[in-house]
Amino acid sequence: MSRPNSISKSMLLSLFVAVALTLMPLPDEISPARPYWVALVLIYWNLEAGRLRHLGQAFALGLALDLLTGTLLGQHALSLIVISYLTERFRNRLRFFPPWQQAAAVMALLFNDRIVQLWVTGLTGDAWPPWSWWLAPLIGLILWPWVFLLLDRLRQSERLQRS
Numbered sequence: 740m741s742r743p744n745s746i747s748k749s750m751l752l753s754l755f756v757a758v759a760l761t762l763m764p765l766p767d768e769i770s771p772a773r774p775y776w777v778a779l780v781l782i783y784w785n786l787e788a789g790r791l792r793h794l795g796q797a798f799a800l801g802l803a804l805d806l807l808t809g810t811l812l813g814q815h816a817l818s819l820i821v822i823s824y825l826t827e828r829f830r831n832r833l834r835f836f837p838p839w840q841q842a843a844a845v846m847a848l849l850f851n852d853r854i855v856q857l858w859v860t861g862l863t864g865d866a867w868p869p870w871s872w873w874l875a876p877l878i879g880l881i882l883w884p885w886v887f888l889l890l891d892r893l894r895q896s897e898r899l900q901r902s
Contacts, residue, residue, distance in 0.1 A: 749897040750788070753780050753890055754800070762807060772874035774882055775849060777804055777815075778822050782845055783890045785826040786834055797823035814859050818852050825851065842883040849876035 757776040765773060781797060801816030808815070825848055826833070833844050853876060860868065 747788075747894075747897055749890075749893045750784055753784075753893065756780075758804065758807065761804065769871070771869050771872040772878060774875055774878045775852060778819065778849060778852060779845070779879055779883065779886050780890065781819060781823060782826050782848060783887060785823060786830060787887075787891065788894060789830075794820050794823055811859065811863060814856065817859065818855050821855055822848055822852055838884055838887075841887075842880050845883045846876050846880035849879045852876075 754777070757780040760776040761773070777800065781800070797819040798816045801814075801819040802812070804810075804815040804819075805812050829844075833841060836844060853873060857868070
């Protein structure tokens, strides 16, 4: 039997798929509204399984995402650390919210991420993002129940295979 904080196959698979969805090319018109797949998966594993709770894991995942996407080194790392910290800080409350309220809390986490990203953009002097960039947290709100159910099913099936 594995330790509670060990990384499982389902977690690795879900993170790999999230990174692949992040790297998948989209048309320029909808690319800024791309959901933050890695953050959605990170939030799930922090909330439900109590895994990826260490900020170092979020930092390493963020650095890998920075390298793969070609963004400023540390930008996603900072963002995922903040999301991971806030999720862990309010984990006991968020886990018992009704689904609609949990989705709203996830949207708030994703909006907070956009503010962190905007802060980094302002510090580096990059161009201001288009208005559609702010749609990503709303899309995350819509996707959250489905992402939650899919990852929960994956986690349940892995648990059944182990027993």
